[in-house]
Amino acid sequence: MEIEKRSSFPKEQIRYAVLTFFLAQGLCFSSWASRIPDIKDVFEVNYAFYWGLVLFLIPVGKFVAIPLAGYLVSRLGSRIMVQISILGYALSLFAIGTAFNIYMLGAFLFCFGVFWNLCDISLNTQGIGIERLYGRTIMASFHGGWSLAACFGALIGFIMIISGVQPFWHFSLITIIILLITLFGRKYLQNDIEPEPQEEKAEAPALTSFLKKPEILLIQLGIVGLFALVVESAMFDWSGVYFESVLQVPKSLQIGFLVFMVMMTAGRFLTNYAYHILGKQRVLQLAGAFIFIGFFTSALFAGLFGSMAIKVIVNSLGFMLVGLGISCMVPTIYSLVGAKSKTPVGIALTILSSISFIGSLIAPLLIGAISQAFNMKYAYMAVGVLGLCILLMTTFCKAFKVEEPKGK
Numbered sequence: 001m002e003i004e005k006r007s008s009f010p011k012e013q014i015r016y017a018v019l020t021f022f023l024a025q026g027l028c029f030s031s032w033a034s035r036i037p038d039i040k041d042v043f044e045v046n047y048a049f050y051w052g053l054v055l056f057l058i059p060v061g062k063f064v065a066i067p068l069a070g071y072l073v074s075r076l077g078s079r080i081m082v083q084i085s086i087l088g089y090a091l092s093l094f095a096i097g098t099a100f101n102i103y104m105l106g107a108f109l110f111c112f113g114v115f116w117n118l119c120d121i122s123l124n125t126q127g128i129g130i131e132r133l134y135g136r137t138i139m140a141s142f143h144g145g146w147s148l149a150a151c152f153g154a155l156i157g158f159i160m161i162i163s164g165v166q167p168f169w170h171f172s173l174i175t176i177i178i179l180l181i182t183l184f185g186r187k188y189l190q191n192d193i194e195p196e197p198q199e200e201k202a203e204a205p206a207l208t209s210f211l212k213k214p215e216i217l218l219i220q221l222g223i224v225g226l227f228a229l230v231v232e233s234a235m236f237d238w239s240g241v242y243f244e245s246v247l248q249v250p251k252s253l254q255i256g257f258l259v260f261m262v263m264m265t266a267g268r269f270l271t272n273y274a275y276h277i278l279g280k281q282r283v284l285q286l287a288g289a290f291i292f293i294g295f296f297t298s299a300l301f302a303g304l305f306g307s308m309a310i311k312v313i314v315n316s317l318g319f320m321l322v323g324l325g326i327s328c329m330v331p332t333i334y335s336l337v338g339a340k341s342k343t344p345v346g347i348a349l350t351i352l353s354s355i356s357f358i359g360s361l362i363a364p365l366l367i368g369a370i371s372q373a374f375n376m377k378y379a380y381m382a383v384g385v386l387g388l389c390i391l392l393m394t395t396f397c398k399a400f401k402v403e404e405p406k407g408k
Contacts, residue, residue: 009188011133017188018126021086022142024178025119026149027156028089029236031174032096032112034157034257035167037240042167043102048376052368055237057106059360061113066357068114069121078129079189081122083182088115090178097171129190143331147265154261162252214351215343220399221333222355224284227386228329229359230366231291234383235260235322238367238376246302246376249312259316260323267327280332281400287325287332288390294321295384299377325387336399 045051073081092112099105127142153174160170235257243249243256274283298318305311333352341348370379394400 011130014133014188014190015130017185018123018130019142019145020181020185021082021123021126021189022146023149024086024181025089025123026146027153027174028086028093028178029116030150030153030257030261031157031171032093033236034154034161034240035170036237037244037254038161038167039096039105040241043105045102048371048379049365049368050372051241052364052366052371054102054106054109055364055368056361057110058113058116058237059233059357059364061110061115062117062360063113063357064110065114065117069118072118073122073125077191078122078125079191081118082126082189083186085115085118085122086178086182089119090175093171094175097166097168126189133190144265144268147261147268147327151258151261151265154258158255158258161254215341215348217341217399218337218343218348218351219355220393220397221336222352224390224393225330225333225352225356226359227390228326228333229356230363230386231322231326231329231383233360233363234295234367234380235319235326237364238379239319242298242376242380243312243315247311247315249308253308253312255312255316256319260319263320263323264327267324268331271328271331274328275332280336281394283328284332284394284400285391287328288387288392288394290321290325291387291390292384293387294318294323294325295380295387297321299381299384302377329390340399 040051045054069081076084089112092108092115095108096105096112099108123142156174157170239256239260240254243254271283274286278286295318298315301314301318302311305314333356334349337348337352343351367376367379367383370376370382
């Protein structure tokens with residue numbers, strides 16, 4: 001769908017208003033992720049696999065929302081759905097802070113996942129329309145804004161933790177901020193133009209054909225995307241727990257999620273420059289190597305140092321490498337789809353996302369099971385091996401063979 005070009009507001013105002021919704025989404029996400037160890041402690045969940053099952057409800061909610069989002073955005077339009085989904089996302093965060101038993105928490109996490117995906121799809125629909133309004137690519141600025149807000153949210157979470165602020169009050173503050181953003185930014189959201197019926201009819205048989213026999217390229221890219229989403233889940237959902245349970249550092253030193261988000265944000269803004277210097281294939285190879293080295297640095301050196309300060313520094317360096325590595329994975333894979341796939345872009349992204357999303361589903365159960373059976377550092381080593389798999393696939397699979405950069 002496309003954003004209408006007729007608007008009573010300048011396009012710059014529209015762009016920055018939509019950017020604030022991306023900021024709100026990033027802030028909401030990182031507020032939850034930064035307090036995961038505290039939520040876990042509140043409910044006294046001592047079994048890692050059980051906690052993995054609880055976290056599993058988020059990707060289940062996201063999975064359920066995939067067909068729901070397509071229907072609602074096409075039926076109601078992205079303008080309405082952005083408002084509904086961002087408010088639902090914020091209110092789900094608030095509800096998480098009010099849960100008084102594990103079953104309520106699970107239900108609210110499921111809702112959190114549903115609104116997360118609804119927000120993703122409706123916001124990106126607005127973003128694509130604004131790109132067409134501008135006539136050039138500006139989507140990277142929206143996703144860069146999301147990363148900056150997520151980094152800022154991680155910093156707020158860290159301050160709340162060391163200040164002893166309960167998750168309820170923290171989440172209440174974030175919810176109020178998002179409500180204000182929605183109140184002031186909603187008037188700048190634009191209506192969608194529905195595609196012509198002929199286009200839908202023409203695309204339907206093509207979609208069926210491509211889903212039955214997808215390109216090998218898309219399968220290879222999807223598998224690497226799957227590995228990337230496992231890595232993201234390991235860091236988004238478990239990095240705080242890792243610092244708490246494996247390193248056993250005080251709350252004032254639990255900076256794992258914060259340093260990861262800082263490097264992930266920095267990496268996203270450096271990715272285009274890295275393409276120019278190294279080329280996309282080498283960027284992905286380095287990303288896989290950074291992920292592998294980062295996880296193994298944290299896992300192998302977790303208990304080797306008696307000094308708490310050195311232990312935190314070494315593991316933070318590991319987390320920083322993982323953040324730098326994962327930052328470019330999804331944008332680069334999407335870029336390769338546009339550059340190399342012979343499948344129509346919308347269909348190609350559907351196939352790619354369907355394969356990659358499996359990573360979000362298996363990650364909580366995989367990490368929880370390994371942590372429960374052995375130790376969480378072994379779970380992180382297992383995830384680190386996926387970085388090596390990324391390195392090997394990007395080296396030997398044809399999907400990642402791209403032209404050398406023009407300048408160095």
